[in-house]
Amino acid sequence: MKLNEKETEVLEILEENSRLPIASISKMAGITSEEAEQIIHKLEQEKVIIDYAATIDWRKVEGHEGVTAMIDVKVAPKRGVGFDEIAERVYRFKEVQSVYLMSGAYDLSVVIEGRSMSEVARFVSEKLSTLDSVLSTTTHFILKKYKHDGRIFETGEEDKRMVVTP
Amino acid sequence: MDSSRFLSTSVTELKPSGIRKFFDLAASMDGVISLGVGEPDFVTSWSVREACILSLENGHTAYSANAGLIELREEISLYLDRKFHVNYEAEREVLVTVGASQALDLALRAIINPGDEVIIPEPCFVAYGPLVKLAGGIPVYVSSNSNNGFKTLPGQIEKAITQNTKAVLICSPSNPTGSMLSRKDLEKISVIIKQHDLLAISDEIYAELSYDEEFTSLASLEGMRERTITISGFSKGFAMTGWRLGFAAAPAPLLQAMLKIHQYSMMCAPTMSQHAALEALRNGEEDVQRMKTDYRRRRNYFVRSLNEAGFPCQTPGGAFYAFPSVEYTGLSSEEFAEQLLLEEKVAVVPGSVFGPSGEGFVRCSYASSLAQLEEALKRMAAFMKRRQRSGAHWKTLQDF
Numbered sequence: 001m002k003l004n005e006k007e008t009e010v011l012e013i014l015e016e017n018s019r020l021p022i023a024s025i026s027k028m029a030g031i032t033s034e035e036a037e038q039i040i041h042k043l044e045q046e047k048v049i050i051d052y053a054a055t056i057d058w059r060k061v062e063g064h065e066g067v068t069a070m071i072d073v074k075v076a077p078k079r080g081v082g083f084d085e086i087a088e089r090v091y092r093f094k095e096v097q098s099v100y101l102m103s104g105a106y107d108l109s110v111v112i113e114g115r116s117m118s119e120v121a122r123f124v125s126e127k128l129s130t131l132d133s134v135l136s137t138t139t140h141f142i143l144k145k146y147k148h149d150g151r152i153f154e155t156g157e158e159d160k161r162m163v164v165t166p
Numbered sequence: 167m168d169s170s171r172f173l174s175t176s177v178t179e180l181k182p183s184g185i186r187k188f189f190d191l192a193a194s195m196d197g198v199i200s201l202g203v204g205e206p207d208f209v210t211s212w213s214v215r216e217a218c219i220l221s222l223e224n225g226h227t228a229y230s231a232n233a234g235l236i237e238l239r240e241e242i243s244l245y246l247d248r249k250f251h252v253n254y255e256a257e258r259e260v261l262v263t264v265g266a267s268q269a270l271d272l273a274l275r276a277i278i279n280p281g282d283e284v285i286i287p288e289p290c291f292v293a294y295g296p297l298v299k300l301a302g303g304i305p306v307y308v309s310s311n312s313n314n315g316f317k318t319l320p321g322q323i324e325k326a327i328t329q330n331t332k333a334v335l336i337c338s339p340s341n342p343t344g345s346m347l348s349r350k351d352l353e354k355i356s357v358i359i360k361q362h363d364l365l366a367i368s369d370e371i372y373a374e375l376s377y378d379e380e381f382t383s384l385a386s387l388e389g390m391r392e393r394t395i396t397i398s399g400f401s402k403g404f405a406m407t408g409w410r411l412g413f414a415a416a417p418a419p420l421l422q423a424m425l426k427i428h429q430y431s432m433m434c435a436p437t438m439s440q441h442a443a444l445e446a447l448r449n450g451e452e453d454v455q456r457m458k459t460d461y462r463r464r465r466n467y468f469v470r471s472l473n474e475a476g477f478p479c480q481t482p483g484g485a486f487y488a489f490p491s492v493e494y495t496g497l498s499s500e501e502f503a504e505q506l507l508l509e510e511k512v513a514v515v516p517g518s519v520f521g522p523s524g525e526g527f528v529r530c531s532y533a534s535s536l537a538q539l540e541e542a543l544k545r546m547a548a549f550m551k552r553r554q555r556s557g558a559h560w561k562t563l564q565d566f
Contacts, residue, residue, distance in 0.1 A: 161200075162203070165205055
């Protein structure tokens, strides 16, 4: 789908901060509020905008110390459908956050989130590894998130400028 | 004993910067939202910071050549050619300085004889006039007008020319108004400069931050290269204010004269800053564009919101300043800035400190987060409403 300059601009603004009110988005993009609304509606309809999500540092929330694991999965592709069929079977599981087809030493990179290490381990051993096409899995637990989806979790970079400068 | 009697006349006659006064007041208060900041709110790109760390790790702690690292001068020469279509020889026509401010000081000291006049369109950067005076010259200010977006009119420059005029100092995009001279505007000015056989000093420190049209470097215009000293640096476009790194580019006789003063006064610019600047020029383009896009969006947001809040403001073409009118609050720019600071804790800089044409306006920097801008605008609107209720002279936007 080919987007015009203003549509791209609105997308970039939303990607930076999807909570901005229409009034602010329209001002930043130099368009009217109606135009901004129309653009956003169109891009939602066309599934260019898939969802509005928040990036949350769950470690800071009591009782939410979940674990994230990245699992390297080797699979046997099937004639006619290649990797797509097995990828779909994997991403349908609610525990699975993302699935990527990879080049290199393994085929699928699967990101799982669970409440505990044992929950993730159970998912891998009972659900993922038992799928027909799955040849092997290697699980890596994420110990700490420094940057996620382009967002740095703790920047420590506050405004150090003086109040008035030339 | 009064030790001030030892001071030179040129220094005692110099007025302290109006910005300084405001800084002292704002700095004494807590919780101030500052729109008075003349520098980017971005921290220098990480790759540039890392290049500096590497420079230190490699022990580059010695002086560089007086004119700057030759590889940096070469990179500056390539940059000026690539971006602004002006060609300078790295060895003899490029000088690395301690900020664009030093480059400006050197340029003025290199050309001014006592009594020479330098034409400066105002409102302008607070240092221009004092630097001309310190060099022994006479600043001749040319006023500009909000009706044409504070653009310098060639006719006004021509009127100000006398037999003592040596140079014209142009700054586009401008601090404090953000106004930008188009190629056509500059061509008209250059005709006058050539006709009267003058020199041009072109302060292009905000060149990277031009939003709506392509920036034109004065030296790129026909017949101007040989009579222009181009001043720029890394502070604004590359978000490197604290690194104090600028440069000048000019025909060899002018540049070599500036180098003479530089080598006796400053020796050279900091070596690690020069290594950082090398990285900025080689690999920093993407970061510059990212920051520029962000400033443009904030400008759009800020200027439209100012207008809605009752502060008429034209859309500035460059830099990161908006220069709204506060005339309809019934206050002078200084009164407005002081009362806004005391009552609403928002710091802006009174336009009058940048010259008489700045009276009735304030300089607001939009190099702040959107959340800060939003809050500042809310407070400014509340201030305006209170003035309105108190019966101050008030007009609505429709009256303009």
